[in-house]
Amino acid sequence: MRFIPHTDDDITSMLAAIGLASLDDLFSSIPAECRSREPLNISEAVTEWELNDFMEKLSASMASTPEYKIFVGAGSYDHFIPETVPFLLGRSEFVTSYTPYQPELSQGTLQAIYEYQTLTARLLGMEIANASMYDGASALAEALLMAIRVTGKKQAAISTLIHPHYRRVVRTYFEPAGYELIELPYLENGTTDISPVSKIDDLAAVAVQSPNFFGCIEQLAGAAKAAHDRQALLVVSFTEPLAYGLYKSPGSQGADIACGEGQSLGIPRSFGGPGVGMFASKMDYVRQMPGRLVGKTIDAKDRRGFVLTLATREQHIRRGKATSNICTNNSLCAVAASMYMASLGAGGFRDLARLNYDKAEYLKNLFKTARFKVPFSSLTFNEFVVEFPPNFEVIHRRLMEQKIIAGLPLETYYPELANHYLICVTETITRDDMDTLVREVKS
Amino acid sequence: MMEFPGASGLIMNEPLLWEKGSAGRCGFSLPRRDVPFSPVDEALTGAGPDFPDLSEGDVVRHYTRLSQWNFCVDSGLYPLGSCTMKYSPKISEKQVGRRGFASSHPMIPALLSQGILRIMYELERTLCEITGMDAASLQPAAGAQGELAGMLIIHAFHRSNGEKRTKILVPDTAHGTNPASAALCGYIPVPVPSGVNGILSPDAVASLMDEDTAGIMITNPNTLGLFENNVAAIAGIIHARGGLVYGDGANMNALMGIVKPGEVGVDVMHLNLHKTFAAPHGGGGPGSGPVCVKKHLADFLPVPRIVMEGGKYLLSENFPGTIGKVHAFHGNVGVMIKAYCYIRLMGPEGLKRASEIAVLNANYVKEMLKNVYHLPYEQICMHECVLSDKNQNEYKISTLDIVKRLMDYGYHPPTVYFPLVVPGAIMIEPTETESKEELDLFITAMKSIAREAKEAPYILREAPHRTKVKRLDETRAARRPCLAG
Numbered sequence: 001m002r003f004i005p006h007t008d009d010d011i012t013s014m015l016a017a018i019g020l021a022s023l024d025d026l027f028s029s030i031p032a033e034c035r036s037r038e039p040l041n042i043s044e045a046v047t048e049w050e051l052n053d054f055m056e057k058l059s060a061s062m063a064s065t066p067e068y069k070i071f072v073g074a075g076s077y078d079h080f081i082p083e084t085v086p087f088l089l090g091r092s093e094f095v096t097s098y099t100p101y102q103p104e105l106s107q108g109t110l111q112a113i114y115e116y117q118t119l120t121a122r123l124l125g126m127e128i129a130n131a132s133m134y135d136g137a138s139a140l141a142e143a144l145l146m147a148i149r150v151t152g153k154k155q156a157a158i159s160t161l162i163h164p165h166y167r168r169v170v171r172t173y174f175e176p177a178g179y180e181l182i183e184l185p186y187l188e189n190g191t192t193d194i195s196p197v198s199k200i201d202d203l204a205a206v207a208v209q210s211p212n213f214f215g216c217i218e219q220l221a222g223a224a225k226a227a228h229d230r231q232a233l234l235v236v237s238f239t240e241p242l243a244y245g246l247y248k249s250p251g252s253q254g255a256d257i258a259c260g261e262g263q264s265l266g267i268p269r270s271f272g273g274p275g276v277g278m279f280a281s282k283m284d285y286v287r288q289m290p291g292r293l294v295g296k297t298i299d300a301k302d303r304r305g306f307v308l309t310l311a312t313r314e315q316h317i318r319r320g321k322a323t324s325n326i327c328t329n330n331s332l333c334a335v336a337a338s339m340y341m342a343s344l345g346a347g348g349f350r351d352l353a354r355l356n357y358d359k360a361e362y363l364k365n366l367f368k369t370a371r372f373k374v375p376f377s378s379l380t381f382n383e384f385v386v387e388f389p390p391n392f393e394v395i396h397r398r399l400m401e402q403k404i405i406a407g408l409p410l411e412t413y414y415p416e417l418a419n420h421y422l423i424c425v426t427e428t429i430t431r432d433d434m435d436t437l438v439r440e441v442k443s
Numbered sequence: 444m445m446e447f448p449g450a451s452g453l454i455m456n457e458p459l460l461w462e463k464g465s466a467g468r469c470g471f472s473l474p475r476r477d478v479p480f481s482p483v484d485e486a487l488t489g490a491g492p493d494f495p496d497l498s499e500g501d502v503v504r505h506y507t508r509l510s511q512w513n514f515c516v517d518s519g520l521y522p523l524g525s526c527t528m529k530y531s532p533k534i535s536e537k538q539v540g541r542r543g544f545a546s547s548h549p550m551i552p553a554l555l556s557q558g559i560l561r562i563m564y565e566l567e568r569t570l571c572e573i574t575g576m577d578a579a580s581l582q583p584a585a586g587a588q589g590e591l592a593g594m595l596i597i598h599a600f601h602r603s604n605g606e607k608r609t610k611i612l613v614p615d616t617a618h619g620t621n622p623a624s625a626a627l628c629g630y631i632p633v634p635v636p637s638g639v640n641g642i643l644s645p646d647a648v649a650s651l652m653d654e655d656t657a658g659i660m661i662t663n664p665n666t667l668g669l670f671e672n673n674v675a676a677i678a679g680i681i682h683a684r685g686g687l688v689y690g691d692g693a694n695m696n697a698l699m700g701i702v703k704p705g706e707v708g709v710d711v712m713h714l715n716l717h718k719t720f721a722a723p724h725g726g727g728g729p730g731s732g733p734v735c736v737k738k739h740l741a742d743f744l745p746v747p748r749i750v751m752e753g754g755k756y757l758l759s760e761n762f763p764g765t766i767g768k769v770h771a772f773h774g775n776v777g778v779m780i781k782a783y784c785y786i787r788l789m790g791p792e793g794l795k796r797a798s799e800i801a802v803l804n805a806n807y808v809k810e811m812l813k814n815v816y817h818l819p820y821e822q823i824c825m826h827e828c829v830l831s832d833k834n835q836n837e838y839k840i841s842t843l844d845i846v847k848r849l850m851d852y853g854y855h856p857p858t859v860y861f862p863l864v865v866p867g868a869i870m871i872e873p874t875e876t877e878s879k880e881e882l883d884l885f886i887t888a889m890k891s892i893a894r895e896a897k898e899a900p901y902i903l904r905e906a907p908h909r910t911k912v913k914r915l916d917e918t919r920a921a922r923r924p925c926l927a928g
C-alpha cells in the first residue's frame with residue numbers, strides 16, 4: 001500500500017511495544033456488537049494508471065469550454081486564469097498545511113490571507129474583510145444573521161433579484177430561528193423596488209445584489225438611504241466581483257456589509273465549487289463578524305508577523321455563543337483570488353472589466369439589431385436578459401447539439417418570464433462566437 | 444546517528460504585496476480586444492480598485508517566498524489531533540484539474556454533466572456503505588456546515604411530527620462547532636459531562652434526556668481518542684424519548700471497515716472529506732462535509748439530489764420535505780473528486796488498513812510517551828491520544844512551551860488545550876501515513892523536550908528558536924486589530 005509505509009516487521013514490533021498480539025486487539029475496547037461483520041462492499045482498489053484512464057473518460061463526457069460555447073453565467077463565470085495562479089497555488093506548502101493555528105510555522109498562509117483581506121476590502125470599498133466563507137450564498141445568509149445581531153431586529157428585506165439559489169440558502173439558514181424574510185419585487189427596468197422597505201418596522205437589513213441576477217446594476221446609494229432611514233444595514237451581495245473594476249464599489253455607495261462569490265477571481269468553475277465566499281464590513285461591526293480574521297502584530301523581537309485574531313467570536317472559544325459555527329473555510333481559494341488580483345493589478349483589473357462590459361454590449365446590440373427584445377433597460381455588466389419568441393426552447397435544444405448553450409432559461413425561477421434567457425459573455429467569448437450565436441438564433 | 448528534521452536555513456524576507464511593484468506593471472496577458480468600446484454611464488462607474496501593479500515575476504517570487512514560511516504535511520509530521528493530517532495523493536490533484544471537470548458549469552442540463560454526476564453519485568453510495576447510512580448529500584462545504592445540515596434535518600424531522608424541541612445534548616468533549624451549529628439552528632446546547640474513564644455514561648444521558656430535547660451529538664471516537672462504547676445504549680435512551688442521534692464523523696479515520704455508525708444507532712452524521720478521505724486541507728479549506736442519514740431522514744436532505752433514471756444521472760428538486768439548500772450549487776465538487784480518487788485507490792482493504800494503522804500509530808506514540816508526559820486516560824486509544832503538561836508544570840513549563848519547542852525539532856505541534864476536560868491537553872494524531880522511523884524520531888524529540896523542561900526550561904520558554912518569527916503578540920493583535928493594510 002503505497003500511502004501506508006508500514007512493513008509487517010514494523011507492525012509486529014510496534015504491537016509488541018504496546019503489548020498487543022494483533023491489529024485486531026487494538027479494537028478490543030469496541031463492544032463486539034458494534035463491530036462490522038462484513039468487509040466494506042465497495043470497488044476494489046485501482047492503480048494510478050487505471051484511475052487516470054477512468055477519470056479521463058468521465059472528464060471527456062462533460063460539456064466544457066472551449067468545445068462548448070457556454071453563454072451561461074448566473075453565479076459561475078468563465079474567465080482566463082493566468083498559469084501562475086494554479087502553478088503557485090499547487091505548492092505543497094499552501095496545499096497541505098492546516099488552518100494556521102501555530103503562527104510561527106504558518107506565516108506564509110497568514111500573510112497571504114492578510115493580503116487577501118486587504119485586496120478584498122479595497123475591491124469592495126469596505127474597511128475590513130474576513131479570511132473567507134464557503135461561498136457567496138452562505139456568506140449572504142451569515143451577513144443577514146450578522147445584521148440581526150448588530151441591530152437586535154428580526155426582519156430582513158431581500159431583493160428577488162438576488163440569485164435564486166442564494167435566497168434559498170438564506171431561507172434554509174433562517175428557517176429554524178424564525179426570522180422573517182420579506183422579498184422585494186423588481187421594477188420594469190430590471191432593478192429592485194426598494195419602496196416597500198419604508199413600511200417594515202423591525203427591519204435589520206436590506207439585501208440587494210449588484211450586478212443583480214438579471215445582470216443589472218442596482219442603485220446602491222438609494223438602497224443605502226432607504227435602509228439607513230429605517231436604522232437597518234445595507235447588505236450588498238454579488239456573484240461577479242469583476243464588475244467592481246468598472247462600477248462603483250458597494251462600500252463607496254453606503255453598504256454596511258458586502259459579501260458574495262469570488263469564483264471569478266482566478267478559480268475554475270469546477271461544477272460550482274469550491275469558490276470563495278468574500279465577506280467585508282465596516283470596522284464598527286468587526287466583533288459581530290463570522291469567520292476567521294488574520295491580524296497584523298509583532299513577534300518577541302519586534303518583527304512584523306501575522307496571527308489569527310479576535311478568536312473570542314469563534315466556535316472553538318465561545319462554543320454555543322459564537323458568531324458563527326464556521327471553522328474550515330475556503331482559504332486556499334482565497335489565496336487564489338489574491339494571486340489573481342495581484343497578477344492583474346489596478347490597471348489590468350480595470351481593463352479586463354471594461355472588456356467584459358464591451359463584449360456584453362456588443363452582443364446585446366447584435367440581439368437588438370436582430371430585433372430580439374432586451375426587456376430591462378438598466379445598465380448591465382457581463383450578463384443581460386433577452387426575450388426570445390415563443391417556443392425558443394426548440395432552438396435552444398438544437399443549439400445545444402451544436403455545442404452552443406444559448407443562455408439560462410429564467411422561467412424556472414421567474415414564472416412570469418417565459419422565453420426570457422439570461423445571457424453571459426466574458427473575455428473568453430470571441431466576437432466570432434457572438435456573431436455565430438446570433439446568426440444561429442435567427443435561423 | 445539520529446538527526447531531527449528541524450534545521451536552520453536561509454529564509455527570505457518578503458514585503459506585503461502593496462509594498463512592492465510599480466504603477467503600470469501587469470502580470471496578466473490581457474485578452475485581445477475584438478469589439479469596440481461602448482459608452483458607459485459616468486454616474487455609476489468608479490476608478491476601479493486600488494491594487495498594486497506587479498509583473499509576473501514579482502508575483503511568482505512573492506508567493507514562492509511566502510510558501511517557504513509554511514510548514515506542511517508534505518514537509519513533515521503534522522500530528523494535529525482531530526484534524527487527520529494524512530498524506531494526500533498527488534494523482535488526485537491531477538484529476539481535479541482535468542478540463543472537463545474544471546471548466547464545467549453547475550447550471551447547465553444534467554445530461555451534459557454526466558461524468559461529474561457519476562462521481563458524485565458513486566461517492567454518495569460509497570460513503571453510505573462506509574458509514575452504514577442509507578442516503579447522503581455532498582452539498583455541505585465543510586464539517587461545520589455538515590453539522591448545520593444535520594441539525595436542520597433533525598429540526599425538520601421533529602417539525603414533521605408536529606414537535607418543536609428546544610434543547611440538544613452535547614458532551615463536554617465535543618468540538619466547538621457542535622454547540623455552535625446547534626445554536627445556529629435555534630437549539631440550546633446542554634452539556635453532558637463525560638465519565639471518569641473519559642466516555643459517556645448512559646446514566647448521564649438518561650438524566651438529561653427528555654421530550655423537549657431534540658437528540659444528542661456524539662463524536663465517536665471522542666476527542667480524547669476513546670471509543671464511546673456505550674453508544675448503542677445511549678442511542679436507545681435517546682430514541683425512547685423520541686430524539687435523534689447525531690454523529691460527528693470528524694474522527695472517522697479510526698473506524699473505516701471496523702464500525703459503521705449507522706449500525707450502532709446513529710441517525711444522521713457528517714464526514715470530513717478533507718480529513719478521513721485525504722483531500723488536502725489547503726491551509727484552512729476548502730473542505731467538504733457530506734451529511735449522511737438513515738432512511739427515515741432521507742426526505743429532509745438538501746436539494747438538488749442526484750438520482751438515476753434510465754441509466755442517466757439527473758438532478759432532482761422533487762423532495763418536498765427537504766431542508767432546502769446550504770450551498771449555491773452542489774458543494775465543493777473539486778474536493779469530492781479528490782476524496783473519490785482516494786477511495787478508488789485504496790479499495791476496501793486499503794481503507795480498513797488505514798484505520799488499523801492510524802490506531803496502531805496513535806497507541807504506539809501513547810505507549811512510548813506515557814512515562815514522560817502525563818496520560819490522563821490509560822486505556823487503548825483509537826486514532827489519537829491525549830497527553831498533558833502535568834508532569835512539566837513543576838518546572839513551570841506549560842503545554843504551549845512544549846509544543847513551541849517541538850517546532851525547533853522540525854515538527855508541527857499537536858492540537859493543544861483541547862479537549863477542555865484535560866487541562867493543558869496535548870492531542871496527538873499521527874495518522875497512518877507516518878512510518879515507524881518518523882514516529883520514533885518524533886518520540887525521541889518529545890522525550891528530549893521533557894528532559895530540557897527539567898534541565899534547561901528557559902530554552903522552552905523562549906522557543907521556538909529556528910522559525911522565521913518568534914512567538915507573536917496575540918494580545919496586541921486582538922486589542923488593536925489591524926486586519927487590512
